Every structure is written in structure tokens, then in C-alpha cells.
Amino acid sequence: MAVSKLPNGKWQAQVFPNGRDGKRIRRQFATKGEALAFERHIKDQAQDKPWLGEKTDKRRVRDLVTAWYNAHGVTLADGEKRKGAMEFACLAMGDPLATEFNAKLFSTYREQRLSGKITRSDRVKAVTPRTVNLELAYFRAMFNELKRLDDWTAPNPLENVREFKIAEIELAWLTVEEAARLLEECEKSKAEDLTMIVKICLATGARWGEAESLTGKQISPGKITFIKTKGKKNRAVPISDELYELLPKSRTSKPLFTGCYSAFRSAVKRAGIELPDGQLSHVLRHTFASHFMMGGGNILVLQRILGHTDIKVTMRYAHFAPDHLTEAVQLNPLNLISGSKMAAQRSTMQYFSTIYEMLCV
Incomplete structure (x- = not known):
């Protein structure tokens, strides 16, 4: 298919709608635009299949x-x-x-x-x-x-493409001592709202953006309600009376705090806390979840607090539970072997003790 200018000044559209071996259609036009429009028209006609009751999907x-x-x-x-x-x-x-x-x-x-x-x-x-x-x-x-939505009728072209397997990333979290050091550095920051935002994250497991964008209407005695969350569901998390007394009491719809993420990054650095790449924004959330489980918290309760729609996401913290997989200590073969030896020794000692008692009678 081609459009070319002829010696007589006219433009010719030469089209093979069914390929080079098929029928050739030629027309002459006064302008190049008309020739190109005709070429497109013939190409569209060739792609349409009225006898099948459908047209070829030409979308990209x-x-x-x-x-x-x-x-x-x-x-x-x-x-x-x-x-x-x-x-x-x-x-x-x-x-x-x-x-x-x-x-x-x-x-x-x-x-x-x-x-x-x-x-x-x-x-x-x-x-x-x-x-x-x-x-x-x-x-x-x-x-x-x-x-x-019935906007694509063919099979999914990537249906059978497999994802690459990647190693599970260990989530970074802070010890009590590290969290205390961080709060000390936050107190020294020029960002007035930094300490309050960090305390909210540590106390509720909130995402940084959720805490930073809080409004007065989301705070009430004994709880904070997080809205417009990643999971599209509001969630209310209990807070202590002490934390509630520290929070601003304005009942407006405007954010209570000024953004201070850069100040948070600086405070973490000053506290001497090293974190893996990409985990700064969630380290406080991971810290809450880790200590919640280490303290014996219920994994299903944690799911509701964090607002996870899929329990598999929350299960990343299950290994922090104090009784997590403790059966491995009692039921591993090495322990069973050691236990058998100790049992044999006790049996031998009991035997000789009995013989000794009989001889002494």
C-alpha cells in the first residue's frame, strides 16, 4: 500500500487490500490528503469482516x-x-x-x-x-x-507468564532503646509536629501519611479513626488517656500537623539507626506490629489494627510471637536423641540404686 505523486501532478493511491498476491486498487486524486484518506478507507474495509459480524480490534x-x-x-x-x-x-x-x-x-x-x-x-x-x-x-x-467489563474478549496474553521468585525481605523494626533514642532526637528537631506524629505511629501502627494528615475530627477520647486508608476502609484504633491529652483538640477538618518527613529522616540518622533502603516510611508501623506480637498479641487483632485486607500480609509478624514454633525445641530429632540418652542414664542409675539398697538390707 502506497501513496505517490504522478508526473501529471496528481496523487495516486495504490492499495493491495488482501496482500501483494491479491487484487490491486488504484485511484488518482488532486491532493495527497485525499489519496491518504482513500488508502485508510480501503485498509479499514479490508480489516472489517462483516460476514463474521465483528471488526478487527485495531486498538493498541x-x-x-x-x-x-x-x-x-x-x-x-x-x-x-x-x-x-x-x-x-x-x-x-x-x-x-x-x-x-x-x-x-x-x-x-x-x-x-x-x-x-x-x-x-x-x-x-x-x-x-x-x-x-x-x-x-x-x-x-x-x-x-x-x-x-466485556471490553476485551481474547484470552489474557500474560496469563501464563510466571513472576520471578524473590527472597523475602526482613522488615526493619526498632528496639525499645532505639525508639527512645529516636524520640529524644525528635524533641530536638525544629519541626514542631515531628514528635507527636512519631508517637502516634508508635502507639497505633499508623502509616506515616495517615498520622501526618490527621484532622481534629478524627480524634476522640480513647481512640483515633483513620480515614482514606490504603485499604479503602476506615479503622478506629484505641489510644491511651496520656496520648489523648497530648493531642491537639481542634475539631476542624484541616490537617493538624505540618509535613515533616525530611525532619524524621534526619532524626533517624542522628539517632544512629541504620535501616534497609525503602523502609524508612514504614519502620514505625513495623515496630508497633513487632512489639505487639512479642507481647503476646493476637494476630487477628493486629490485622484489624493495621487495616490489612489480607491476613497473609499480617502473617509477616507472626514469628515475633513468644510461642511461635516453640514445638521445634521439643520435637526436633536432636532433642529426642538427647532425651533418650538422659532417660537411659536415669534408668541405669535407678537399677544400680535398687541393687545397692538390696545389698544393704
């Missing part, structure tokens, strides 16, 4: 991303983030047609992301397997949602 994957976002993604807390990640991936893969998008194409893209050949910023070159696992999850969820 990016069009599906937009459709997904407008119909569903806009309601998600991270919808914009997902949309941006998928749009970047689409362009990096050559902006493919949705009908041509397949596991091989995504796999090649994934390899290039891991090697650093495809990057979203100069700051980060090669990404981690966790990042590409998230991108895979975004695309799979998008196709599944569009199928539920």
Missing part, C-alpha cells in the same frame, strides 16, 4: 490502558502510578497493537528492564525483579478487569 495496548484507567483504575489509590508504568512499558515495547501483544514481547521487555537497557530515569538503571513483577501484575490485572 496503550488504548487499553486508558480504557482500564477510565473504567476502573481511577478508583485505585495507586491508579495513576499503574497507568504511568504501563504507558511507559507500552512505548518501550514499540506501542504494539493489543492483538499482537504477547508473552514473548513482554518477556523481552522484562529482560531489557533487568539489564538496564530500558530505564525510566537516569537515577535508576537496572531495576529489581520485584519491579518487573509489579509491572507484570499491572498488565495481568488490566486484561482481567477489561474481560470482566
Whole structure:
């Protein structure tokens, strides 16, 4: 299919709607625009299959991303983030047609992301397997949602693509001594609200953003109610009378505190606390959960306090329970062997003790 200018000044559209071996259609037009419009018209006609009662889906994957976002993604807390990640991936893969998008194409893209050949910023070159696992999850969820909405009828092209296995990350948490040092450094900070926000996080397990954005209407005697949470559900967490007395009592809908995350980062550094990359914002939440379980707290109660929709997320803290897997101490084979030897020794001692008593009679 091509459009070319003829010696007589006119424009010719030459189209093979069914391939080079099929019928050729040629038309001449006064302008190039008319010739291009005719070419598109013939191509569209060739793709339509009226005898099948349907048309070929000519949308690109990016069009599906937009459709997904407008119909569903806009309601998600991270919808914009997902949309941006998928749009970047689409362009990096050559902006493919949705009908041509397949596991091989995504796999090649994934390899290039891991090697650093495809990057979203100069700051980060090669990404981690966790990042590409998230991108895979975004695309799979998008196709599944569009199928539920009857906006995609073909199979999910990434249905059988497996995620990379990644090692479980140990969640960082603070000891009582470290938490005390941190509070001391917070008191020295110029950020007036820093200490209060840190205390709220330590006392309730709140996310940093949840505590930082609190309004007066969310605070009442004996509890704080967190709204607009990640899980989309409000949750009320009890607090002590002492903490309640320290909190501002304004009953407004405006935030009580001024943002001070940078000051928090500085306080952690001054306290001499070293944390793994990416765990600063949640370290107080992890600290609450860890000490809750170490104190004998119930895992289901912890799930409700933290607002987890999936118990598997809360189970990350189960190993902090004092009786967690204690059967391993009594029932391991080494202990059984040692126990057998001790039992044999006791039996031998009892035997000789009995003989000795008989001889002394």
C-alpha cells in the first residue's frame, strides 16, 4: 500500500487490500490528503469482516490502558502510578497493537528492564525483579478487569507468564532503646509536629501519611479513626488517656500537623539507626506490629489494627510471637536423641540404686 505523486501532478493511491498476491486498487486524486484518506478507507474495509459480524480490534495496548484507567483504575489509590508504568512499558515495547501483544514481547521487555537497557530515569538503571513483577501484575490485572467489563474478549496474553521468585525481605523494626533514642532526637528537631506524629505511629501502627494528615475530627477520647486508608476502609484504633491529652483538640477538618518527613529522616540518622533502603516510611508501623506480637498479641487483632485486607500480609509478624514454633525445641530429632540418652542414664542409675539398697538390707 502506497501513496505517490504522478508526473501529471496528481496523487495516486495504490492499495493491495488482501496482500501483494491479491487484487490491486488504484485511484488518482488532486491532493495527497485525499489519496491518504482513500488508502485508510480501503485498509479499514479490508480489516472489517462483516460476514463474521465483528471488526478487527485495531486498538493498541496503550488504548487499553486508558480504557482500564477510565473504567476502573481511577478508583485505585495507586491508579495513576499503574497507568504511568504501563504507558511507559507500552512505548518501550514499540506501542504494539493489543492483538499482537504477547508473552514473548513482554518477556523481552522484562529482560531489557533487568539489564538496564530500558530505564525510566537516569537515577535508576537496572531495576529489581520485584519491579518487573509489579509491572507484570499491572498488565495481568488490566486484561482481567477489561474481560470482566466485556471490553476485551481474547484470552489474557500474560496469563501464563510466571513472576520471578524473590527472597523475602526482613522488615526493619526498632528496639525499645532505639525508639527512645529516636524520640529524644525528635524533641530536638525544629519541626514542631515531628514528635507527636512519631508517637502516634508508635502507639497505633499508623502509616506515616495517615498520622501526618490527621484532622481534629478524627480524634476522640480513647481512640483515633483513620480515614482514606490504603485499604479503602476506615479503622478506629484505641489510644491511651496520656496520648489523648497530648493531642491537639481542634475539631476542624484541616490537617493538624505540618509535613515533616525530611525532619524524621534526619532524626533517624542522628539517632544512629541504620535501616534497609525503602523502609524508612514504614519502620514505625513495623515496630508497633513487632512489639505487639512479642507481647503476646493476637494476630487477628493486629490485622484489624493495621487495616490489612489480607491476613497473609499480617502473617509477616507472626514469628515475633513468644510461642511461635516453640514445638521445634521439643520435637526436633536432636532433642529426642538427647532425651533418650538422659532417660537411659536415669534408668541405669535407678537399677544400680535398687541393687545397692538390696545389698544393704
